[in-house]
Amino acid sequence: MRKKILVCLLLCMALCLGMGLSASAQESYNISDAAGLLGAQELVNLDENAKAVSEHYNCGVYVVIVDDYRGYVRGSIADFSEAVYKSYNLGLGEEKNGILLALSMAERDYDLCAYGDWAHYAFTDYGKDRLAEEFLDNFRNNDWVGGLNDYVASCSSLMEMAKNGNPLDQIIYEPEPEKPGWDPVELMLIVLVPCIIAFAVCSMFRAQMKTANKQYYAMDYVDQSQSRLRVKSDQFLTRNVVRTLIRRDDDDGFRPSGGRPGGTSINAGGFSHKSGKF
Amino acid sequence: MASQITNYQCPACTGPLQYAGDSGKLECEYCGSSFTVQEIEALFEEKEEAAIEATAEAAAEEAAEVEEQIDSDGEYETSGDYWDLEGEGLKAYNCPSCGAELILDETTAATSCPYCGNPSIIPGVFSQTLKPDCLIPFKLSKDDAVRALKNYYKGKKLLPKAFADQNHIEEIKGVYVPFWLFDGQADADMQFHGTRVYSSVRGDYQLTTTEHYRIRRAGTVDFNMIPVDASSKMPDNHMDAVEPFDYSQMVDFSTAYLPGYMANKYDVSVEECAKRADERAINSAVSMVQQTASGYATCVLEAKRVNVRRGGVKYALLPVWMLSTRWRGQNYLFAMNGQTGKLIGDLPVDMGRFWGWFAKIALPIAAIMALLMY
Numbered sequence: 074m075r076k077k078i079l080v081c082l083l084l085c086m087a088l089c090l091g092m093g094l095s096a097s098a099q100e101s102y103n104i105s106d107a108a109g110l111l112g113a114q115e116l117v118n119l120d121e122n123a124k125a126v127s128e129h130y131n132c133g134v135y136v137v138i139v140d141d142y143r144g145y146v147r148g149s150i151a152d153f154s155e156a157v158y159k160s161y162n163l164g165l166g167e168e169k170n171g172i173l174l175a176l177s178m179a180e181r182d183y184d185l186c187a188y189g190d191w192a193h194y195a196f197t198d199y200g201k202d203r204l205a206e207e208f209l210d211n212f213r214n215n216d217w218v219g220g221l222n223d224y225v226a227s228c229s230s231l232m233e234m235a236k237n238g239n240p241l242d243q244i245i246y247e248p249e250p251e252k253p254g255w256d257p258v259e260l261m262l263i264v265l266v267p268c269i270i271a272f273a274v275c276s277m278f279r280a281q282m283k284t285a286n287k288q289y290y291a292m293d294y295v296d297q298s299q300s301r302l303r304v305k306s307d308q309f310l311t312r313n314v315v316r317t318l319i320r321r322d323d324d325d326g327f328r329p330s331g332g333r334p335g336g337t338s339i340n341a342g343g344f345s346h347k348s349g350k351f
Numbered sequence: 352m353a354s355q356i357t358n359y360q361c362p363a364c365t366g367p368l369q370y371a372g373d374s375g376k377l378e379c380e381y382c383g384s385s386f387t388v389q390e391i392e393a394l395f396e397e398k399e400e401a402a403i404e405a406t407a408e409a410a411a412e413e414a415a416e417v418e419e420q421i422d423s424d425g426e427y428e429t430s431g432d433y434w435d436l437e438g439e440g441l442k443a444y445n446c447p448s449c450g451a452e453l454i455l456d457e458t459t460a461a462t463s464c465p466y467c468g469n470p471s472i473i474p475g476v477f478s479q480t481l482k483p484d485c486l487i488p489f490k491l492s493k494d495d496a497v498r499a500l501k502n503y504y505k506g507k508k509l510l511p512k513a514f515a516d517q518n519h520i521e522e523i524k525g526v527y528v529p530f531w532l533f534d535g536q537a538d539a540d541m542q543f544h545g546t547r548v549y550s551s552v553r554g555d556y557q558l559t560t561t562e563h564y565r566i567r568r569a570g571t572v573d574f575n576m577i578p579v580d581a582s583s584k585m586p587d588n589h590m591d592a593v594e595p596f597d598y599s600q601m602v603d604f605s606t607a608y609l610p611g612y613m614a615n616k617y618d619v620s621v622e623e624c625a626k627r628a629d630e631r632a633i634n635s636a637v638s639m640v641q642q643t644a645s646g647y648a649t650c651v652l653e654a655k656r657v658n659v660r661r662g663g664v665k666y667a668l669l670p671v672w673m674l675s676t677r678w679r680g681q682n683y684l685f686a687m688n689g690q691t692g693k694l695i696g697d698l699p700v701d702m703g704r705f706w707g708w709f710a711k712i713a714l715p716i717a718a719i720m721a722l723l724m725y
Contacts, residue, residue, distance in 0.1 A: 266717075275509075290638065291577045309562065
């Protein structure tokens, strides 16, 4: 299956040399726009930026834009990214570190694909989430240049953080070490709740001691055969509807703990992904 | 002069007769003979009439004496009026068995002679307009009442341990308590504001729908014979608490049911008691009508109009055993329904036991909570 995909891809790539991605670093382009979204000058500028960032951090920053990735592979857009990355021998250094943003315009799919240990270190799962946020808002407004510029700039920021030893990652709060002794609230609960229950039960016992009570009702003397309900009317007046947004766990975007663990999820092929729609 | 007191004596041996609740007959303690109420009524009809006449004569004589006193009021200066005041509300009778003078409250209709112990009836107290319409005879005996009191102590966790052993029954008496029985009808017309709340999820939103309703309910509730204690000597709370009575066993009044028991005539008027009957009828009608406004998440009363139409009133004597005990210088009064056996009364509370139980309950719960939370 994988072979079939690659064969298909290579054939297509052979026909699409104009896309510009190449194994040769000297002749290559980091940005490839087969969908024609970018103007020539915009393409050149972006490519220069991407190359500069790539060289600075020794980690390739790539973009490939196609009309429909299904024309190249039979699988997901993540398969397409991996196929492109491998076919064009992308990445810098011995580990072939790099990050590729693949955009497929047919159904507005995108995939962020990282490869290499250092790239995985710099582009954690959480980092890729934040990176995607940077360009998605532009893409949703069809601001392609703005989005791609943000992508390159954010890649630079993330790699700078990683270079400084602080890659952007999910912050996991460690549970606070338990303080010795009792929490005052717990202590109050432990004292109050049993007291309330005990007092209620004892009050019940006490009520049993006093049975000479005045009667306020005369239910025993009601003549059921003669008693009747004369009017029974339920008139509808108005209806109020309150809409409340349901807050889901992932609405917050920032999961301090108990959510997905930090770090980078790497698949068997050595790639890590963040895919979605724009 | 005929005696104002009637003694129901055994036609066989002239011993005193007493009404026995379990057999429903008047029984002689001495020869064991028993007679139905009707037989005794027939036998003692003349004697009772004579007693009623004697009571009327005595009342007339008393009135004449008062007039004399008024006439001579300006002539003598007595050491004080308290003699008359002391005697106010009391009447003197002679026991037909032993001749002893009995000083009785003017409302007393049946008692027993403290000297010879014979049951004595004062038919004049229940003459003419003062005669009760009906009566429920005693079904339970003195022994039943004592047993019920002992049982009543059982299971009372806050009762002082020594109370059941150390206290003793000071007095136990079966009393026919005068009650007014009120018929009536209560109309309740009520308006509420009700809400029904539904919840559903649509997309990312939870929709909470609140429907508002104006609810109106109006109903008529008929009441038959709401009893209200008509004796000021009986504590109202005790008399309320021994209810209900089974009216199906009610019989026409006859003094033949009274021997062996105390009986008083009413001393609280119909008008005064009617207020309490009205209050109970109103509360019940409102509660019953309100219960029909169901099926709402909230139901808030907005307006209420209640009208009571008073119906007939019956004057009845209902059987109650009164038991009085004494413990640590304090009296404790219990009452038992002489027909159904329902016993009520306030018991002393041992505060030591109260806090003991408090600790017994609170400490294990606290320990379990501490284990779970730590």
